[in-house]
Structures are given as structure tokens and as C-alpha cells.
Amino acid sequence: MNDRWPKWLKLNESLKALTPYGAPQISLANRLNTNENPYELSASLQASINAAIAKEVKSLNRYPDRDAINLRSALADEIKRQSSLSFGVENIWVANGSNEILQSIALAFSGDAMGFEPSxxxxPLINRSAGKKWISIPRRADFSVDIPASLNAISEQKPGLVYLTTPxxxxxxxxxxDQIESLAKTCQEVGAIFVVDEAYAEFSNSPSALxxxxxxxxxxxxxxxxxAFAFAGVRVGYMIADPILIEAMLLIRLPYHLSSLTQAAALAALSHSQELSAQIAQIIDSRKSLARELESLGLVVIESEANFLLFTGFKESSGELFSKLVDKGVLIRDVSIPGYLRVTIGTEDENKAFLAALTSTL
Ligand SMILES: Cc1ncc(COP(=O)(O)O)c(C=O)c1O
Known part of the structure; x- marks a missing residue:
């Protein structure tokens, strides 16, 4: 892998062995591979976004609000709406997708990084590209976090950053x-920042780390x-934390990192956030019925509180089944866990197409 780079190229050592993020981008009728919300935005939300952007277009000669105050304040309100917990602008940072948030965290804080995998x-890619050592603690066979082993690993290896993804x-x-709390406490004891990645929280009934x-x-x-917000194309991610950690983010952020169009579109979407509840409920219902259908085909489905399902129990290898489904117009995800594949919950039609393709293949 290392010799694909010419000797004259002074690529950072930490990058040489990495491969880029590469979810296949195949243009098929049924794309159930990147955990997007399958529904397009409502007509009224599209109209609000168009109006907000049209207003913003008049002042595109000016830089956006560097601190995204209005958007952070709207996100604080949204978190309050979802959790009844009170946070202010000083608790929120916002960036171009949560990947940028994760990258800023990796750049801001020192020490090794640890996570519970598969996840x-x-x-790992962001932390390695930031020059950090990545420590992988295996999850159990049922994908639960091995809490005693994890607490030990944190105490012994004293990482600077620990990542938990839930769902x-x-x-x-x-x-x-209570397990999240025990991890947070042990992180605190060794001086580690504990990052809980809740990208799928809105699809879950479990209590949030908030x-x-x-x-x-x-x-x-x-x-x-x-x-959940069906906003993957816009790129908006955010973090909620103690104000001192938000201040640290200000050191890392690039000036004017979040375009005024992004800020305007996100504010418009947040003003419609109540509309989304029904859609999220629909996706959760579809998840439950798709899980039942897969089980009735003799497959084993991991219990999910997200907008996707990981399943196993098929005869071919993951790669073979993935390719057969692609040939039938359905793109799901080979997540490099032998014997498993992941499917994103789609519209009713997409779920039917996936099930039909799968049934004819098994
Ligand atoms: C667990 C998790 N975190 C973060 C992200 C990044 O999302 P985005 O950068 O679109 O906010 C994803 C995307 O799939 C994810 O699955």
C-alpha cells in the first residue's frame, strides 16, 4: 500500500497507509447504502428554503456569520424541543456535517484516540489522518460494548479521546x-474527552447522553x-458540550467555514422540525416491518434503533450477495464484517424492491 506514493511526495507518514472513505456511488434505482432519509423535503419546507436562500443571495458578496449565532441558537432550541434539556449558543458548535465536527475534535485535542469496533x-480514519494512534477495542459478538474490558482499556492506555457511537x-x-455514564466517568478520571456520536439518535427511544x-x-x-432531518446534501452537523470545549472549537474552525446559504437553509429546516416527527415514526415502522420480513426469510437481524438494519445468515459471502443485489438494481452496503450486510430503510417501494431482489437471490 505504502509504495503507491512516489518517493518525492512528502505525504504525511500517517496518511501513507490509509485508504479514502469510499461508499460506492453507483447510480441504481434503489440506493439503500448511506443511511440517508429516503423522503424528499416537503413542498412547504422546499418553499421556505428557496425563500431563505433567495434572500441570502442578495448579500453573497459578504462573508457569512463566522460564529453562526442564529443557527447555533436554533439548534439549541431544537435540542430543547427533543430532550426538554436547556442549552444555549455557548453549548453548541456547528460545521459542514458531523464529519467536520469529528475532524475538528481530532485536531483540537491531544493524545491517542480509542473506539469500540466495529463502528x-x-x-479511525479521521484520527489517523490527524496523526493520532488509533486504539481499537473489540465489541462483543452481539455488537454490544464490552464494558469491563473497555473501562480497563481506558484506565490502562489513557487515551486523549474516546469515541462511542450509539445507536x-x-x-x-x-x-x-448507565454504561455510557461509566465510560464518561472513567474518561474523566484519565483526562480523556469522551465523544458520543449520536448521528442516529432521533430514530432511537433510548436515553441520550445529553x-x-x-x-x-x-x-x-x-x-x-x-x-433524520433529510438534509444530507446540505452538510450540517453539530456538537453539544460544555462551553469550554466550544471555545476550543473556535481555535480550530476555519474563518467563515459555514456558508451563508448553508446557514439560511438549515435555519429554514429547523423552523419546520416538528413536521419531521411523523416521518421519523414512519421510518421506524418500516424498520420494524423490514426486520420481520428479513427474519421470515430465515435471516438474523441485529436489533436496531437507527434507520438501517445489519443482517446475517445468508449462504454466500457478503461480497457475493452484495454484487447479486447490485445486478438486480439494489445498492446496499458491504461493511467489511464477513457474513453481514447493512441495508438503509428506504421508501415503501425501495424496501419492496430490496426484499424482492433478496428473495429471488437467497
Ligand atoms: C455514526 C456516524 N457519524 C457521523 C456521520 C457523518 O455524517 P455527516 O457528516 O453527514 O453529518 C455518519 C454518516 O454516515 C455516521 O454514520
């Missing part, structure tokens, strides 16, 4: 709030508008 593949990607299962923020100044909750 979101960008956590986890690619498995969809959650970590209990409940622990008042106790742990070392805790960061990372969220995104890409999934």
Missing part, C-alpha cells in the same frame, strides 16, 4: 445510559442533520 469507519453504525444497537452533559465537562455529543 463508524471515519472515526452504533453499522450494527444499529444502542449502549445503555442527560449526562451537566455532570461531565469532558463529554461531547455529536449530531447531524444528514439523517
Amino acid at each position: 463508524y469507519s471515519m472515526h 452504533n453504525n453499522p450494527s444499529g444497537n444502542t449502549t445503555d445510559i 442527560l449526562l452533559l451537566h455532570k461531565f465537562p469532558n463529554l461531547i455529543i455529536s449530531r447531524t442533520m444528514s439523517k
